[in-house]
Amino acid sequence: VATPHLIGLDWGTTSLRAYRFDGSGQVIESRQQRAGILQVAAEGDAPGRHDGFERALDQACGDWISADPACPLLACGMIGSAQGWREAPYVEIPASVDAPGHALTRVATARGTLHIVPGLIARGPLPEVMRGEETQVAGVVEPAATGDAWIGLPGTHAKWVRVRDRRVVGFHTFMTGEVFAALCAHTILGRTMRPAAEPDLDAFDRGVAVARSPDGRLGVLSTVFSARTLGLVGALAAEAQADYLSGLLIGHEVAALDQLGEWREPISLVGDAALCERYRRALAASGHAPAVIAARATERGLWRIAVAAGLAAEAASSPAM
Amino acid sequence: VATPHLIGLDWGTTSLRAYRFDGSGQVIESRQQRAGILQVAAEGDAPGRHDGFERALDQACGDWISADPACPLLACGMIGSAQGWREAPYVEIPASVDAPGHALTRVATARGTLHIVPGLIARGPLPEVMRGEETQVAGVVEPAATGDAWIGLPGTHAKWVRVRDRRVVGFHTFMTGEVFAALCAHTILGRTMRPAAEPDLDAFDRGVAVARSPDGRLGVLSTVFSARTLGLVGALAAEAQADYLSGLLIGHEVAALDQLGEWREPISLVGDAALCERYRRALAASGHAPAVIAARATERGLWRIAVAAGLAAEAASSPAM
Numbered sequence: 001v002a003t004p005h006l007i008g009l010d011w012g013t014t015s016l017r018a019y020r021f022d023g024s025g026q027v028i029e030s031r032q033q034r035a036g037i038l039q040v041a042a043e044g045d046a047p048g049r050h051d052g053f054e055r056a057l058d059q060a061c062g063d064w065i066s067a068d069p070a071c072p073l074l075a076c077g078m079i080g081s082a083q084g085w086r087e088a089p090y091v092e093i094p095a096s097v098d099a100p101g102h103a104l105t106r107v108a109t110a111r112g113t114l115h116i117v118p119g120l121i122a123r124g125p126l127p128e129v130m131r132g133e134e135t136q137v138a139g140v141v142e143p144a145a146t147g148d149a150w151i152g153l154p155g156t157h158a159k160w161v162r163v164r165d166r167r168v169v170g171f172h173t174f175m176t177g178e179v180f181a182a183l184c185a186h187t188i189l190g191r192t193m194r195p196a197a198e199p200d201l202d203a204f205d206r207g208v209a210v211a212r213s214p215d216g217r218l219g220v221l222s223t224v225f226s227a228r229t230l231g232l233v234g235a236l237a238a239e240a241q242a243d244y245l246s247g248l249l250i251g252h253e254v255a256a257l258d259q260l261g262e263w264r265e266p267i268s269l270v271g272d273a274a275l276c277e278r279y280r281r282a283l284a285a286s287g288h289a290p291a292v293i294a295a296r297a298t299e300r301g302l303w304r305i306a307v308a309a310g311l312a313a314e315a316a317s318s319p320a321m
Numbered sequence: 322v323a324t325p326h327l328i329g330l331d332w333g334t335t336s337l338r339a340y341r342f343d344g345s346g347q348v349i350e351s352r353q354q355r356a357g358i359l360q361v362a363a364e365g366d367a368p369g370r371h372d373g374f375e376r377a378l379d380q381a382c383g384d385w386i387s388a389d390p391a392c393p394l395l396a397c398g399m400i401g402s403a404q405g406w407r408e409a410p411y412v413e414i415p416a417s418v419d420a421p422g423h424a425l426t427r428v429a430t431a432r433g434t435l436h437i438v439p440g441l442i443a444r445g446p447l448p449e450v451m452r453g454e455e456t457q458v459a460g461v462v463e464p465a466a467t468g469d470a471w472i473g474l475p476g477t478h479a480k481w482v483r484v485r486d487r488r489v490v491g492f493h494t495f496m497t498g499e500v501f502a503a504l505c506a507h508t509i510l511g512r513t514m515r516p517a518a519e520p521d522l523d524a525f526d527r528g529v530a531v532a533r534s535p536d537g538r539l540g541v542l543s544t545v546f547s548a549r550t551l552g553l554v555g556a557l558a559a560e561a562q563a564d565y566l567s568g569l570l571i572g573h574e575v576a577a578l579d580q581l582g583e584w585r586e587p588i589s590l591v592g593d594a595a596l597c598e599r600y601r602r603a604l605a606a607s608g609h610a611p612a613v614i615a616a617r618a619t620e621r622g623l624w625r626i627a628v629a630a631g632l633a634a635e636a637a638s639s640p641a642m
Contacts, residue, residue, distance in 0.1 A: 215447050
């Protein structure tokens with residue numbers, strides 16, 4: 001194994017992913033644990049949390065650190081929130097995609113200094129915040145990029161990020177993933193759903209089409225009820241209702257962005273592959289050029305932020321991942 | 322006590338309300354019990370449910386029936402659903418507000434025949450259904466009414482009903498109440514909320530204003546996140562977040578109806594008084610004439626449907642309630 005030049009952590013709400021990088025920014029080893037801040041924070045008050053985070057860090061990569069105690073440690077995600085290890089103050093946009101690397105928060109740990117990547121904030125009448133996605137954005141926007149780009153990061157809280165000349169100029173959050181889960185588990189819509197053997201993308205597309213139809217003007221609070229009524233009249237199988245609902249919500253999200261009129265091509269998507277594929281379908285249904293699904297954005301972003309921060313030296317002009 | 326001429330039941334998902342009417346359609350006694358179909362259906366399979374409904378009926382008004390065994394029994398609400406005592410097939414719209422009275426479903430009970438009011442259905446690409454609200458609509462629309470009217474029935478599943486010349490010509494459902502409850506109890510938005518000593522209508526109005534603002538174009542999946550971010554930046558107290566969210570959702574509901582362009586004045590509101598007042602504020606913020614809050618719509622509707630069905634004789638030209 002090559003000498004590690006960076007240990008990067010993607011430390012979120014429900015999981016902790018650890019990456020070991022070589023001197024060219026290649027990931028040479030990675031691990032994932034269920035040690036998100038929610039699990040650790042459940043262990044108690046601030047001193048208790050501190051001990052919990054120490055243990056989680058040790059379990060995730062204590063052996064890597066022991067093998068090379070001087071290797072820098074860089075973490076992004078909710079570990080930098082008020083409920084995390086230490087709050088890393090947001091960087092205000094507009095800001096370069098490299099800006100978080102110049103504003104790291106440091107925590108002294110039993111295993112050395114942990115550097116935490118700050119999130120981004122957009123102030124204004126409706127503030128917007130992100131933590132973790134700023135690192136993925138840094139991983140998607142190439143060092144020499146110019147012009148406009150849109151980056152979609154679907155998930156529990158989907159983010160849509162506008163980038164111009166490598167600067168984040170705006171972003172919007174949609175609680176699509178979390179609302180979908182709450183509707184399925186905690187409203188009448190879930191009561192008639194049955195699990196599907198495999199994803200029903202026809203049902204998904206049908207939901208997207210409804211959101212984009214004249215009926216979609218009623219908005220998501222109204223159209224979601226059709227997941228139930230179509231079932232009542234025998235026009236939507238119980239096994240198809242969840243995917244139909246997924247299409248409705250994602251369709252409304254894309255339709256709202258269409259109405260905003262801020263789109264710029266190209267559109268990149270970052271996240272779970274199956275979920276990105278759903279967004280790509282919804283974007284295509286709205287007439288957008290095929291969206292590019294960007295791989296390993298978090299790893300790339302951790303490396304680039306480490307380079308921007310001077311924690312890692314860039315051996316090549318750009319990591320060849 | 323005057324001789325009862327009708328026993329009316331509003332038998333919904335979570336509660337059972339019983340009304341005893343005199344010969345002029347006046348309610349002379351009423352009761353409420355937690356014996357909704359969810360509680361009773363929990364008792365088991367179809368025969369078990371039948372016994373459960375018999376017991377609930379007996380507890381609610383067995384003494385009234387014993388005192389006058391010939392008194393007709395009429396029930397509206399989810400008792401007529403597939404999960405109720407017997408399914409009462411929907412009446413298809415457009416239909417007169419009296420039409421449900423001509424399509425009652427009968428159940429033989431130990432205490433005589435129970436007549437169940439059917440709900441309404443609008444067929445089409447996105448079917449719409451109601452059960453219970455058709456009775457409230459019958460109670461709001463006066464026997465001699467002509468022309469257009471809109472009736473809003475806020476609640477778990479808010480309904481907006483278009484009436485023309487005493488015929489229901491269309492309606493829309495918004496899952497506003499249930500979505501609000503799910504967002505508060507089962508998403509990140511609830512985690513920063515604290516209970517308020519009393520309703521914060523300023524926070525409610527603020528939510529309505531955001532939904533109607535240019536930011537509102539992002540849709541409810543996006544704007545709801547501001548309940549959290551405004552709290553994060555210290556611009557919305559924890560105690561105000563639930564009312565702000567309520568304003569956002571109701572504001573989006575009214576804005577969607579505005580965009581539909583089907584409104585006709587006058588607008589009547591039926592339901593919980595405090596909730597109707599919230600809708601009245603949201604409608605006023607959209608420039609609508611003051612909405613009329615209609616009282617005792619269910620009782621009036623049960624009586625009128627009984628008269629239309631020939632179960633009760635109309636002593637006066639119109640019940641003077």
